[in-house]
Amino acid sequence: MDNKPKSKSSTIEIVRGLRALIAPPTSGGNVIDWSQVAVEYDHGFPEDYRAFMEVYGEGTFDNFLHVVPPVSEVYSNPSALVSGSTDTARFTAEMEDFEEPDLLIAWGGSADADLLCWYASDPDPNQWTTVIWRRHWAEPECWMRFDCGMVELLRRYLQHEIPQFWISDLRYEAARFVHGRDERRWRLMGLDPWGAEPLGV
Numbered sequence: 001m002d003n004k005p006k007s008k009s010s011t012i013e014i015v016r017g018l019r020a021l022i023a024p025p026t027s028g029g030n031v032i033d034w035s036q037v038a039v040e041y042d043h044g045f046p047e048d049y050r051a052f053m054e055v056y057g058e059g060t061f062d063n064f065l066h067v068v069p070p071v072s073e074v075y076s077n078p079s080a081l082v083s084g085s086t087d088t089a090r091f092t093a094e095m096e097d098f099e100e101p102d103l104l105i106a107w108g109g110s111a112d113a114d115l116l117c118w119y120a121s122d123p124d125p126n127q128w129t130t131v132i133w134r135r136h137w138a139e140p141e142c143w144m145r146f147d148c149g150m151v152e153l154l155r156r157y158l159q160h161e162i163p164q165f166w167i168s169d170l171r172y173e174a175a176r177f178v179h180g181r182d183e184r185r186w187r188l189m190g191l192d193p194w195g196a197e198p199l200g201v
Contacts, residue, residue, distance in 0.1 A: 014151050015051045021158045022061070025179040029057030030069050037070045041082065045070070046118070046125040048151040049107060059179040063194040065116070065157060067108040067150075074180035082106060089115045092133055098143055104131060107150050112136060118150065 030053045038044065058069040058080075070082045078084030085106035092115060093101030100121075105128075108116035113135040118128040130146040130153045146153055156162050158175050178193045186193050 012051065014048050014149075014155075015055055018052075018151055018155055018158070019055065021155065022175045022177050024056045024177065025059070025182060027179065027182065029054045029179070030071075030073055032069070032071060041070055043105065043120060044125045046128055046149055048126075048149050052151055052154075056177055057179050057181075059177055060183065061154070061157070061177050062175055064111045065108060065154075066110070067154075068106065072180070074184055080180075085109065085115070086117075089117050089133065096133070096139055096142060098131075098133075116150075116153070119145070 032050075032053055034045075034050065052067070053069060056067070058067060058072060058074060060066040068080055068082055068085050072080055074080075079088065082105065085108075086104065089104045089106040090101045092098075093104055098104070103120050104117040105120050106115055106117045110116070115133040115135075117131045117133070118125075119131045120128050122128060126149070128149065130148060130150060132144045132146070134142050134144065146156075148156070153162075176194070183193045
């Protein structure tokens with residue numbers, strides 16, 4: 001695996017590749033003051049995650065896989081943030097005998113209560129790989145490692161390159177991403193964001 005830090009241009013290319021597979025919200029992603037975020041999260045974040053937050057933001061792919069932000073524009077529940085999700089991931093890792101649970105930093109989850117984490121074994125966040133905990137699997141198969149970052153894992157998910165248990169049964173053809181703000185607004189209006197036809201702005 002290439003151990004060189006990702007350049008800004010390569011990060012842009014990674015996110016651009018994701019955009020070719022799935023449209024970002026028309027209203028944009030999250031507006032985040034990363035200098036303020038660094039006060040709480042002194043470990044920093046990978047460039048591809050920061051770019052993803054800008055373009056897509058907090059939200060869900062296909063009513064199945066969700067990405068959590070460091071600070072939320074939508075939800076006040078700590079479990080909807082990187083901090084709260086990381087607490088859950090590390091507690092789970094201790095219970096499930098995962099090596100070095102303190103190196104897990106959560107960035108998402110699934111409708112099956114799976115956990116999606118970075119394995120922060122390098123001081124450079126751009127070198128972090130990904131670990132998934134699968135709730136309904138026994139040890140040690142419940143832990144699955146990927147030699148890539150978060151956005152590349154999402155690309156593999158959208159391309160159905162991850163094992164069959166992670167392919168959703170959709171009511172529509174193309175993959176869909178819905179920002180948390182839009183999902184909450186539509187549900188308050190009595191609309192289903194995951195119906196056969198996508199909802200407008």
